[in-house]
Amino acid sequence: MTTNPYLYALLWVLITVAFIITSSFLMGTLARFIAKLAGASERKQANTFTGYVFASPWIVGFCIFVIFPMGLSLYWSFTNYRIASAQPLQWLGLQNYSRLLLEDKGFRASIVNTLFLTVIGLPLQMAVALLLAVMLNQKTRGERVFRMAFYLPVVLGFNTAVLLCWRMMLNTGTGIINQIIRASIRIFPPLGYLNRAVIMVVEIINAFFLGISNGNFTLLNNLIATGFPAANRVPSWVESPLWSKMSVVLLMVWGCGTMMLIFLAGLKNIPTEMLEAAEVDGANPWMRFWRISFPLLSPYIFYNLVVGLIASMQIFEPIWVLYRDNQPLAPSAQSMVYYLWQSTFSHMEIGYGSAISWLILIIILIVTVVQFRLQNRWVTYELY
Numbered sequence: 001m002t003t004n005p006y007l008y009a010l011l012w013v014l015i016t017v018a019f020i021i022t023s024s025f026l027m028g029t030l031a032r033f034i035a036k037l038a039g040a041s042e043r044k045q046a047n048t049f050t051g052y053v054f055a056s057p058w059i060v061g062f063c064i065f066v067i068f069p070m071g072l073s074l075y076w077s078f079t080n081y082r083i084a085s086a087q088p089l090q091w092l093g094l095q096n097y098s099r100l101l102l103e104d105k106g107f108r109a110s111i112v113n114t115l116f117l118t119v120i121g122l123p124l125q126m127a128v129a130l131l132l133a134v135m136l137n138q139k140t141r142g143e144r145v146f147r148m149a150f151y152l153p154v155v156l157g158f159n160t161a162v163l164l165c166w167r168m169m170l171n172t173g174t175g176i177i178n179q180i181i182r183a184s185i186r187i188f189p190p191l192g193y194l195n196r197a198v199i200m201v202v203e204i205i206n207a208f209f210l211g212i213s214n215g216n217f218t219l220l221n222n223l224i225a226t227g228f229p230a231a232n233r234v235p236s237w238v239e240s241p242l243w244s245k246m247s248v249v250l251l252m253v254w255g256c257g258t259m260m261l262i263f264l265a266g267l268k269n270i271p272t273e274m275l276e277a278a279e280v281d282g283a284n285p286w287m288r289f290w291r292i293s294f295p296l297l298s299p300y301i302f303y304n305l306v307v308g309l310i311a312s313m314q315i316f317e318p319i320w321v322l323y324r325d326n327q328p329l330a331p332s333a334q335s336m337v338y339y340l341w342q343s344t345f346s347h348m349e350i351g352y353g354s355a356i357s358w359l360i361l362i363i364i365l366i367v368t369v370v371q372f373r374l375q376n377r378w379v380t381y382e383l384y
Contacts, residue, residue: 023060028053077354084348096355107356109213109331110339113245116209117335118312121249126304129256130297133263134289147264154257163251163321170237170247170322178234196229203229206242210332238322241332248333251318259304266300267293298379306371313364316341336360 031052032045040048052059077097080090100107132150136143156162169176185192204223211217219242237247270293278288316337323330334342340360344353 020057020060024053024056027056027059073354073357076351077358079351081351081354082348083350092351096352097359099352100355100359105214106331106334107336107339110334110336112209112213113333114313114315114335116206116245117248117252117315118309120205120245121252122305122308122312124249125252125256126259126301126308128253129259129304130263132256132260133267134293136260136264137267150260151257153255158251158255158317158321160317160321163318166251166318167238167322170250172234172236172239175237177237181234192231196231196233199229199233199235200227202235202246203242206245209245210241213332238326238329241329244323244329244333247322248315248318252312252315259308262300262304263297266297270296295380299381302371302375302379306368309367309371310364313337313360313367336363 028049032049035045035048078091078093080087080092136147136150140146168174172178181195185195200223204220207220207223208217211220235246236243237250238244274292275288278292283291313335314337315335319330319333319335319338320341323333330338336356337360340353340356343349343356
């Protein structure tokens with residue numbers, strides 16, 4: 001084997017190309033043989049061969065990079081497989097799953113944290129996306145510029161550089177977000193009462209979820225007993241367990257551009273005749289939205305709800321960047337997928353991590369099936 005890295009890379013490229021060509025030809029031949037056994041004509045056999053030759057790179061890649069790893073993961077979830085362990089692989093049966101559900105307090109805490117992001121974060125994300133869509137649906141000057149600005153966070157994504165910028169902006173003392181809050185209160189002092197009220201509500205809600213996680217509601221009782229926060233308080237975004245999940249929620253809301261575009265497409269699809277008729281009948285803008293636009297948006301709300309729930313239950317990047325080097329604070333924010341990463345790649349428990357991944361998959365499947373079962377009760381398709 002050559003030691004030249006360029007020749008080594010070229011060799012692997014040639015091997016990959018040869019593998020793709022060979023596998024495509026073999027799959028096409030197999031498909032044509034099956035078609036021949038089924039009694040297909042020569043023309044149908046030729047078409048089958050051609051179709052599978054061109055489709056086989058994706059099919060083979062799907063089998064190699066999806067089906068095969070999923071099979072290994074399912075097998076490992078029933079074993080004690082550890083990368084750094086010298087012990088032989090042992091079959092444990094359902095021990096990993098029973099440990100997850102009955103013994104692992106960290107995993108239960110991650111479920112509660114994920115529930116917070118789903119119950120609190122997702123509705124806020126959808127509400128802001130709908131608000132932006134309604135605003136952008138108005139005929140205003142610079143409409144395209146605003147659309148680009150609101151969709152830009154989706155283009156930037158949750159990459160490390162962007163999240164590190166957010167980490168600096170969320171700093172309690174020097175972060176620009178708290179600086180803006182302080183400046184706004186100085187300019188308009190009544191905003192201070194609103195800021196303190198928001199801090200109180202957020203901290204009580206977070207203390208309640210933390211109490212569910214650790215089974216101790218002392219922090220919640222102390223917050224209620226303390227009452228209204230001090231006048232100089234600002235959110236402790238990335239310094240307090242009472243705000244760690246809200247920082248992630250803020251990032252979820254910031255990245256609502258895709259939902260906004262879907263809602264905007266739904267608003268554009270509403271027949272203008274219905275809105276004009278309601279206006280003639282004396283309906284104000286709020287009544288037109290609540291009585292006409294909102295019910296007709298139910299298919300788009302359902303789509304955003306399904307996709308948003310799946311995304312919120314798999315959120316990882318913001319938590320990893322914001323809290324990966326702050327282990328005392330990380331448990332208050334870690335999601336199920338973050339706990340999966342920690343168990344698999346930090347503790348090197350591949351078998352246990354595989355069990356976590358399959359349990360997350362089952363939870364997502366159950367939630368998605370329930371949503372589709374309930375859609376007939378509130379989603380309206382007939383008017384389209």
